[in-house]
Amino acid sequence: MTIAPEDVQVGPSPIAGEGLFAARAIDQGEFLEYAGRVVKASALEGPNRYLFRLNGRLTVDGSDPSNLARYINHSCEPNCAADTKGGKVLIFVTKPLMPGEELTLDYGPEYFDQFIRPHGCRCSSCLYPKGEVSIGPGGLFVTMPSGLCIGVRWTQEQRQQLAAWFPTQRRGEE
Numbered sequence: 001m002t003i004a005p006e007d008v009q010v011g012p013s014p015i016a017g018e019g020l021f022a023a024r025a026i027d028q029g030e031f032l033e034y035a036g037r038v039v040k041a042s043a044l045e046g047p048n049r050y051l052f053r054l055n056g057r058l059t060v061d062g063s064d065p066s067n068l069a070r071y072i073n074h075s076c077e078p079n080c081a082a083d084t085k086g087g088k089v090l091i092f093v094t095k096p097l098m099p100g101e102e103l104t105l106d107y108g109p110e111y112f113d114q115f116i117r118p119h120g121c122r123c124s125s126c127l128y129p130k131g132e133v134s135i136g137p138g139g140l141f142v143t144m145p146s147g148l149c150i151g152v153r154w155t156q157e158q159r160q161q162l163a164a165w166f167p168t169q170r171r172g173e174e
Contacts, residue, residue, distance in 0.1 A: 003032040003093075008103070010071045015122050019102045020071040026097040034069040034082070034089035036062035049115060052082070052089045060089050074116060075104030075123040 003026060013019025034052050041059045050063040050070050062070045069091050072080060079095050080103050091105060104123065107116070120126075 001027070001030045003030050005068060008032070008068055010068065013073055013102060014124075015073040015075065015102065015104070017073075018071050019073045019104075020068060022097040022099050022101050022103065024099055026093050028093055028096050031090045031092045032069050034060055034062050034091055035067045036060045036064055036070075038087065054084050054087065054089065058087075072103045072105045073123075074107040074112065074121070075125065076106065076121060077123070077125040078104040078106045080105045 007022070007024055007026065009021050009023045010018050011021055036050070036052075037060070038054065038058050039061050041053065041057055050061065050067070052060045052062055054060060064070075069089075072091060079093060079097060079101070080091050081094050082105060083090050083092060091103075093103070097103065112121075
């Protein structure tokens with residue numbers, strides 16, 4: 001079953017910048033396309049973080065913001081996997097996702113070494129290897145010792161409630 005645009009939501013990610021989150025429960029095997037124009041790999045110029053190799057000759061340039069799959073962040077223990085079929089890149093969910101859970105993908109060693117390693121991986125299995133809880137402006141994330149991350153994104157109403165419960169005091173304020 002194809003994941004429709006209304007089934008996912010782009011929002012702030014604890015991993016990096018913006019991420020793609022389930023807006024409803026998503027079953028294993030559901031998928032979305034990594035969309036973009038297909039270009040010859042030899043014709044590419046300059047760095048582009050939104051390239052997905054189809055084969056040795058062709059690459060999908062997914063830099064257009066309408067390509068929702070471009071917001072899927074890297075994880076060393078992902079919940080999605082990519083497959084190329086019929087000249088398209090399809091991103092399949094590999095385990096059931098709850099609403100609010102971020103979709104993640106292993107970007108592979110080449111991308112990891114070039115873009116992630118220099119700054120450090122921020123996926124839950126690297127940040128919380130022993131099983132920890134992370135609470136931030138984006139939501140609540142519980143990482144199990146196995147590396148499985150269960151996350152819930154805050155709604156706007158929940159953010160307002162949290163701000164009321166835990167007001168931020170600046171240095172010098174009483």
